[in-house]
Amino acid sequence: MFVGCTSSDNPVKDDTSSIKDGADLVVYGKIFTSDDNKIVEAFAVKDGKYVYVGNKAGAEAYVEKGKTEVVDYTGKGLVMSGCGNGHSHYMLGYALKTIGTMFDIQDNAEQVLNKIKAAVQKARAEGATSIFAQGWRLQSLEPQVPTREDLDAICSDIPIYLLDEECHKALANTILLKKAGIINEDGTAGKTTLRGGEIVTDAQGMPTGMLKEQAQTYVRQFLDNDNLYTLDRAIANLAEIEQYMLSVGYTMYHGGWGNYFVNTNYYQACQQLDNAGKLHFVVGLPYEIESWMDMDEALGRAVDAKKFASKRVLPRWIKLLYDGGVEAGTGIVDPLYPDGHQGIANWTEEEVTELTRKANAQGLTIHIHVMGNKGVNQVVNAFVNGGKDEMRNTLVHVRNVDNADYKRMAEHNIYVTSGVTWHHAMTGLADILRDRGMTPIGQEDKSYPFKSFFDNNIPVTIHSDYPALSGSPDDPFGIMEIAVTGVLWSENGSPWWPEELVTREQALAAMTINVAKQMFIEDERGSISTGKYADFLLLNQDVLTCPVNEIHSTKPVATYFEGKKVFSI
Numbered sequence: 001m002f003v004g005c006t007s008s009d010n011p012v013k014d015d016t017s018s019i020k021d022g023a024d025l026v027v028y029g030k031i032f033t034s035d036d037n038k039i040v041e042a043f044a045v046k047d048g049k050y051v052y053v054g055n056k057a058g059a060e061a062y063v064e065k066g067k068t069e070v071v072d073y074t075g076k077g078l079v080m081s082g083c084g085n086g087h088s089h090y091m092l093g094y095a096l097k098t099i100g101t102m103f104d105i106q107d108n109a110e111q112v113l114n115k116i117k118a119a120v121q122k123a124r125a126e127g128a129t130s131i132f133a134q135g136w137r138l139q140s141l142e143p144q145v146p147t148r149e150d151l152d153a154i155c156s157d158i159p160i161y162l163l164d165e166e167c168h169k170a171l172a173n174t175i176l177l178k179k180a181g182i183i184n185e186d187g188t189a190g191k192t193t194l195r196g197g198e199i200v201t202d203a204q205g206m207p208t209g210m211l212k213e214q215a216q217t218y219v220r221q222f223l224d225n226d227n228l229y230t231l232d233r234a235i236a237n238l239a240e241i242e243q244y245m246l247s248v249g250y251t252m253y254h255g256g257w258g259n260y261f262v263n264t265n266y267y268q269a270c271q272q273l274d275n276a277g278k279l280h281f282v283v284g285l286p287y288e289i290e291s292w293m294d295m296d297e298a299l300g301r302a303v304d305a306k307k308f309a310s311k312r313v314l315p316r317w318i319k320l321l322y323d324g325g326v327e328a329g330t331g332i333v334d335p336l337y338p339d340g341h342q343g344i345a346n347w348t349e350e351e352v353t354e355l356t357r358k359a360n361a362q363g364l365t366i367h368i369h370v371m372g373n374k375g376v377n378q379v380v381n382a383f384v385n386g387g388k389d390e391m392r393n394t395l396v397h398v399r400n401v402d403n404a405d406y407k408r409m410a411e412h413n414i415y416v417t418s419g420v421t422w423h424h425a426m427t428g429l430a431d432i433l434r435d436r437g438m439t440p441i442g443q444e445d446k447s448y449p450f451k452s453f454f455d456n457n458i459p460v461t462i463h464s465d466y467p468a469l470s471g472s473p474d475d476p477f478g479i480m481e482i483a484v485t486g487v488l489w490s491e492n493g494s495p496w497w498p499e500e501l502v503t504r505e506q507a508l509a510a511m512t513i514n515v516a517k518q519m520f521i522e523d524e525r526g527s528i529s530t531g532k533y534a535d536f537l538l539l540n541q542d543v544l545t546c547p548v549n550e551i552h553s554t555k556p557v558a559t560y561f562e563g564k565k566v567f568s569i
Contacts, residue, residue, distance in 0.1 A: 022064020082251030084515025086461030148209030
């Protein structure tokens, strides 16, 4: 670590006569730059960008009386770059607060059905054409998992769609299944198989209403999505998203899914607000392609979505779901699950290779959900054989990695955005996974790597996956504490995989400069460096030195975006 900067790092202008104009803002304090773990004493900002980063004496030369605002934060807490979230579904999460019902992950079947009864009453009063809810957990519902008949008893004339807390399973009533062709109009079974997904059926071969993986994304397209998620609603949600993000310290986020409601209203809302000067963060928007779609037609829609690009809106990714979740039995693993199955594959390696080749050629990066180690191996093969290293194709979540794949990921500039909030667990969870045969033998408590990515020089970012993983923190410093300790402060747990814990500096890099790199904006943002936009935080404490179990209590006293204060307490 360095205190201050040498003249070779950031030239100090001791001769004030060489400075034509003073700065708009000068900040003093303990400043973590996110550039090689440097700590400096001061910086100066003009026209929204850093014009000086270095020691206090050098910054003082930029102070012009009556013009320059001076913030002396010495001894009050840490000053650092604005944070980023490498993969989060804020659009979905905030949409659900206004269009749907949220379940608690502890809700049992009776509680879920009671909440749907209330939602139906509200829907009828408002003339709604779809009922959407999210957040149930299978383990909380079992053994009385609601069926389509249970939902029909509540409402049979309005489509009902209940998404689980992981966003990998859904429950639907009969009218929605009929719209999707899963049940025929005469009540007989229709489509009962779907590539990359599972339509659960009973002993008579009739769909139960449970949909897994790509089956739930297929059925969701038959909701009245244009009325469910309008442009006005997207604009209103964005205002709420921004208020939250800035209050916890995020100035960048990579969306998990830009076209979730099968329209481009979120794209349009982001672009409209940015062009109006009302967007105070940078957002990356991926266009999700499902394995049941026609690949070339879907790729054309993803390319077309690039038209919504603006200064702070970056629609330059394609999102894919390669497999599901390991604990859910749908991640692609080797060795196999104890019952002998390998998982659910949404794509073949050859298809991802071809899509990566076509997407990279069109300037689109692949952002792919993959959990199991065999799935990771296949996706890395696809990126190596079909992708361009400079496109920073990215693996999302990543529960297990074979040792040989770390090297290939590093060699081919493959990025990872890691679900650090999975690094904690209630004491005894590994035994539960082992006893129930929910994971391959040997993978019960060796699951989500993080430090290994640093050790192998693989660019890695932190993400929260909000609103999935209910009960885990979404704010950067709550996530940081888990990355460093492996423990969620509110949980009776022990570190899940201690060998994979990281230093505080590594955690900060993963939520600042590395997110900027993932989003191709490291020349503009992600660290406190001359020439970059001045996106920074004034924190209420020093996360580099405070007690490690108090990191989660860190909050921004103020958040600045492009040199302007956009949040303060």
